[in-house]
Amino acid sequence: MKKETRKEEIINTSAKLFKEKGYSAVTMRDIAKAMGIKAASLYNHIDSKQDILIAIIIALAEDFTKGMELIKKAKTGSLEKLEQIVVLHVNITSNNTDGMASLNNDWMHLEGQLEYYLKLRVEYEDHFRDIIKEGIKKNEIRDGNPEIMMFSILSTLRSLYLWIPKKEDVGAAELALGLSKVLINGINK
Amino acid sequence: MKKETRKEEIINTSAKLFKEKGYSAVTMRDIAKAMGIKAASLYNHIDSKQDILIAIIIALAEDFTKGMELIKKAKTGSLEKLEQIVVLHVNITSNNTDGMASLNNDWMHLEGQLEYYLKLRVEYEDHFRDIIKEGIKKNEIRDGNPEIMMFSILSTLRSLYLWIPKKEDVGAAELALGLSKVLINGINK
DNA sequence: GTTATTAACTAACAAGTGTTAGTTTTAAAT
DNA sequence: ATTTAAAACTAACACTTGTTAGTTAATAAC
Numbered sequence: 001m002k003k004e005t006r007k008e009e010i011i012n013t014s015a016k017l018f019k020e021k022g023y024s025a026v027t028m029r030d031i032a033k034a035m036g037i038k039a040a041s042l043y044n045h046i047d048s049k050q051d052i053l054i055a056i057i058i059a060l061a062e063d064f065t066k067g068m069e070l071i072k073k074a075k076t077g078s079l080e081k082l083e084q085i086v087v088l089h090v091n092i093t094s095n096n097t098d099g100m101a102s103l104n105n106d107w108m109h110l111e112g113q114l115e116y117y118l119k120l121r122v123e124y125e126d127h128f129r130d131i132i133k134e135g136i137k138k139n140e141i142r143d144g145n146p147e148i149m150m151f152s153i154l155s156t157l158r159s160l161y162l163w164i165p166k167k168e169d170v171g172a173a174e175l176a177l178g179l180s181k182v183l184i185n186g187i188n189k
Numbered sequence: 190m191k192k193e194t195r196k197e198e199i200i201n202t203s204a205k206l207f208k209e210k211g212y213s214a215v216t217m218r219d220i221a222k223a224m225g226i227k228a229a230s231l232y233n234h235i236d237s238k239q240d241i242l243i244a245i246i247i248a249l250a251e252d253f254t255k256g257m258e259l260i261k262k263a264k265t266g267s268l269e270k271l272e273q274i275v276v277l278h279v280n281i282t283s284n285n286t287d288g289m290a291s292l293n294n295d296w297m298h299l300e301g302q303l304e305y306y307l308k309l310r311v312e313y314e315d316h317f318r319d320i321i322k323e324g325i326k327k328n329e330i331r332d333g334n335p336e337i338m339m340f341s342i343l344s345t346l347r348s349l350y351l352w353i354p355k356k357e358d359v360g361a362a363e364l365a366l367g368l369s370k371v372l373i374n375g376i377n378k
Numbered sequence: 379g380t381t382a383t384t385a386a387c388t389a390a391c392a393a394g395t396g397t398t399a400g401t402t403t404t405a406a407a408t
Numbered sequence: 409a410t411t412t413a414a415a416a417c418t419a420a421c422a423c424t425t426g427t428t429a430g431t432t433a434a435t436a437a438c
Contacts, residue, residue, distance in 0.1 A: 024210070025213035142377060148367045152368065155345040155352075156340070159348070184375050186331075186374040186377075188374050
């Protein structure tokens with residue numbers, strides 16, 4: 001655990017505020033006040049408000065891309081791959097619930113990097129869908145609408161940032177296991 | 190279909206813009222421009238920007254509350270009740286995808302009615318959880334963490350507003366059916 | 379055809395926005 | 409002790425924000 005730089009402090013403080021009110025509703029003065037300094041002082045460490053948002057979102061998006069690369073490569077079955085995706089989301093989200101709020105809700109306020117972000121997201125979803133389709137073909141996954149399946153699972157995983165902070169008692173491993181069970185086997189007896 | 194009043198036009202236009210950029214990033218001038226009038230003219234029909242948000246969110250929240258009342262009363266099994274909840278979400282969301290974006294993402298910007306909104310939401314979730322717990326007790330639902338089950342299903346249903354506009358070819362009934370299957374039975378073969 | 383009523387307009391306000399310039403303090407290096 | 413660099417400060421800028429006041433145009437009622 002190396003101690004975070006002032007810049008990282010700004011980014012983390014901003015992410016926390018962005019989670020509460022959204023990027024547009026948070027002012028540079030809000031961020032400064034939360035750190036006990038003046039707004040102008042922030043500019044000794046960052047170039048603009050926009051740069052803070054980019055730092056938060058792009059780092060996370062690339063984490064997901066890297067994780068998906070590994071899962072794609074693995075020579076495991078479709079259901080194991082889906083379980084690994086669940087673990088990926090639980091892990092990344094556990095480490096940065098605040099940032100995940102921006103990734104989910106404030107990506108449209110990206111200015112220079114919007115196209116890059118969208119590219120990463122589309123690729124991620126394409127790989128996700130491929131895993132499901134492959135599973136259906138190999139008879140490991142029930143025959144159904146793969147679009148609905150992906151939407152359902154991904155919606156749940158994308159909402160984890162809201163849920164994890166409220167359930168601190170549930171460990172990451174336990175949560176991933178419980179989620180995998182529900183997402184893969186449903187709730188029907 | 191009675192023709193919508195000017196006030197309703199403002200609310201619907203606003204909801205559409207709020208969905209794209211969020212409440213805070215949309216200005217009264219944006220709303221006016223989208224309607225081909227000047228910002229000041231909006232105030233002949235509404236009292237404040239805040240009132241627009243309240244109109245969008247509270248109406249939807251009360252629709253959900255009413256729907257849940259009916260489902261709660263019904264003398265059906267737990268799984269049927271869950272299916273009815275899916276239908277409720279699909280129907281309300283299909284009729285107002287734009288408004289659902291505000292309900293999900295901009296509720297924290299409610300000023301006078303925030304507590305009321307939160308009360309409705311907590312009650313809704315309480316009833317939802319009760320249905321799952323009842324189902325487990327009656328052996329209709331797999332024995333597992335009811336909190337995770339509710340979170341998973343509700344996350345999916347709350348994301349419908351993102352998904353329905355992209356899949357216009359899938360009808361409401363068909364979607365509700367496919368979703369129920371996936372949420373209740375999972376994807377495992 | 380005059381009168382109300384509705385809904386648009388122009389102009390402006392006070393407060394808040396991100397950001398810059400220039401200066402002072404703090405702390406480390408020589 | 410002096411110099412240097414990092415990080416804080418004050419003050420201000422140009423612009424945008426929600427909203428109000430006062431006025432004019434369009435529509436319906438009599």
